[in-house]
Amino acid sequence: MVKRLGLLFISLILLLSQAEAKDTYERYCVDCHKELPTSLQRMFMHYLLVYGGEQNMKAGLKHYLKYPIKEISVMSELFINSYGIKDKTTLSDRQIEEALDIYWNKFKVIDKLK
Amino acid sequence: MLVSKNKATNSLLKSEKKSLLRFLTLYVAMVIIIITLFSLFYYQSQEKLMLAEQRATLTKYAYIQTKRLKVLHHFFDDRTVYPRDPRFKSAIYDLEYIKIFSLLENENIHFDKEIYINKGTIHFVKSLDDFYLGTKYLILEVPDSGAWRGESWKNILGYGFFAFLFFMLFGLYLAKLFLKPMRDSIVLLDRFIKDTTHELNTPLSAILANIEMMDRDVMVEKNKIKLTRINIAAKTVSVLYQDLTYLTLEQEKENHDEEIEIKDLIHDRAEYFMILAESKQLECSLDLDDATIIIDRRKFTRVIDNLISNAIKYNKRNGTVGIILREGMLVIWDTGIGINEGKIPYMFDRYMRFNQSQGGFGLGLSIVKNILDEYYISINVESTENKGTRMILKW
Numbered sequence: 001m002v003k004r005l006g007l008l009f010i011s012l013i014l015l016l017s018q019a020e021a022k023d024t025y026e027r028y029c030v031d032c033h034k035e036l037p038t039s040l041q042r043m044f045m046h047y048l049l050v051y052g053g054e055q056n057m058k059a060g061l062k063h064y065l066k067y068p069i070k071e072i073s074v075m076s077e078l079f080i081n082s083y084g085i086k087d088k089t090t091l092s093d094r095q096i097e098e099a100l101d102i103y104w105n106k107f108k109v110i111d112k113l114k
Numbered sequence: 115m116l117v118s119k120n121k122a123t124n125s126l127l128k129s130e131k132k133s134l135l136r137f138l139t140l141y142v143a144m145v146i147i148i149i150t151l152f153s154l155f156y157y158q159s160q161e162k163l164m165l166a167e168q169r170a171t172l173t174k175y176a177y178i179q180t181k182r183l184k185v186l187h188h189f190f191d192d193r194t195v196y197p198r199d200p201r202f203k204s205a206i207y208d209l210e211y212i213k214i215f216s217l218l219e220n221e222n223i224h225f226d227k228e229i230y231i232n233k234g235t236i237h238f239v240k241s242l243d244d245f246y247l248g249t250k251y252l253i254l255e256v257p258d259s260g261a262w263r264g265e266s267w268k269n270i271l272g273y274g275f276f277a278f279l280f281f282m283l284f285g286l287y288l289a290k291l292f293l294k295p296m297r298d299s300i301v302l303l304d305r306f307i308k309d310t311t312h313e314l315n316t317p318l319s320a321i322l323a324n325i326e327m328m329d330r331d332v333m334v335e336k337n338k339i340k341l342t343r344i345n346i347a348a349k350t351v352s353v354l355y356q357d358l359t360y361l362t363l364e365q366e367k368e369n370h371d372e373e374i375e376i377k378d379l380i381h382d383r384a385e386y387f388m389i390l391a392e393s394k395q396l397e398c399s400l401d402l403d404d405a406t407i408i409i410d411r412r413k414f415t416r417v418i419d420n421l422i423s424n425a426i427k428y429n430k431r432n433g434t435v436g437i438i439l440r441e442g443m444l445v446i447w448d449t450g451i452g453i454n455e456g457k458i459p460y461m462f463d464r465y466m467r468f469n470q471s472q473g474g475f476g477l478g479l480s481i482v483k484n485i486l487d488e489y490y491i492s493i494n495v496e497s498t499e500n501k502g503t504r505m506i507l508k509w
Contacts, residue, residue: 048187053209053250056210107191109214110212110213110214110215110248113194
């Protein structure tokens with residue numbers, strides 16, 4: 001019995017520590033985007049096509065996350081009609097910037113071309 | 115200051131030479147500037163022409179490369195191999211001028227120019243409307259063969275040389291036109307002097323002969339002084355007359371060179387000018403060794419006369435005129451007004467006079483220099499203003 005309780009306690013701690021290990025991007029972006037048919041990678045390329053630079057893209061994304069409207073979305077008409085516009089973010093500026101930094105580093109083209 | 119040999123009195127005066135030299139310097143500088151500017155303009159136009167030709171080709175390449183980037187963008191990151199082309203090297207930069215990928219050999223890029231030459235390569239910068247892979251600037255690089263440059267330089271040097279030659283000939287023609295009025299006035303003056311010289315001979319001879327013939331013993335003191343003054347004036351005019359005669363009539367005569375005992379000649383001429391020296395209360399200092407020179411007596415007399423005459427004429431009252439004679443050297447010095455060192459090179463020019471208070475045409479020293487040059491006798495002028503002048507002749 002004691003053994004079982006011990007194992008349960010350890011599992012709980014591991015689960016909690018895993019949840020803690022998730023970064024801002026994983027926690028607040030990936031979960032919601034799982035449901036969508038377009039991957040975060042493809043969306044990144046959409047943003048890159050429109051904004052064409054790190055600072056420009058981050059600024060554009062941050063603005064969209066805070067004030068999401070159809071007119072400034074980079075997604076297609078069909079996508080927006082099917083899935084709508086995202087809700088206004090509840091994240092702080094710092095959290096948004098942190099998430100965007102991770103997003104940029106994860107999918108950036110620089111250093112990946114051969 | 116050693117006065118260089120010249121025949122300037124018969125061809126170009128120093129002042130004429132100076133004007134001509136100034137004009138030619140200015141002209142040559144102007145011609146060089148014009149040719150350089152034209153060369154620069156030609157070189158730049160050739161460069162532009164070559165770049166215009168390259169621009170057409172590189173625009174086509176840029177279109178092809180953009181299409182490839184578009185494909186890569188859509189398949190990224192399944193495909194990550196940057197598209198290569200053997201005809202050119204390329205690089206992509208984002209909106210913030212951050213390098214995304216580059217195959218360029220020369221990474222020094224000028225984003226503000228569309229096409230330019232940079233260290234043996236030609237760069238073509240294409241700004242994209244759609245930022246495939248985040249690309250705002252697509253840079254294409256091809257080698258610059260430099261053939262156009264060699265051809266341009268060949269043309270510049272070839273045509274530049276002929277243009278320079280043409281302008282120089284034109285410049286010489288202009289210089290002649292430029293000097294013509296000056297030369298005309300000198301010719302006119304020469305002709306005038308030649309004409310008047312003929313008219314001076316008879317009256318001057320009559321005056322001098324009559325002065326010599328006058329019996330001074332029966333004269334009262336007052337008249338003796340007057341006669342002396344007439345004698346001085348007549349001798350001054352006589353020197354001038356002899357100069358003019360030499361210049362206009364005798365100069366072309368054949369030389370009769372002979373060995374001259376200079377000491378005797380100087381004694382003779384010093385005696386002739388004594389009356390002039392006395393009129394200014396000048397002291398005469400003769401330090402004469404025996405020396406000889408082979409020269410035309412008539413010409414050497416003109417040299418001695420002019421130098422002694424000047425030493426007296428430009429001396430101060432109660433000053434000293436000195437003559438030193440050594441073998442191979444004659445010095446005539448005075449304690450007169452002297453001459454500014456800057457003017458020494460011009461003092462032998464015909465009609466050049468620095469002191470208007472004394473009479474004369476400015477012919478004497480021109481004749482002296484002419485004769486000395488003919489006999490390869492050097493003349494060195496040492497002069498200090500208000501202290502005196504030393505004329506040193508060496509042969």
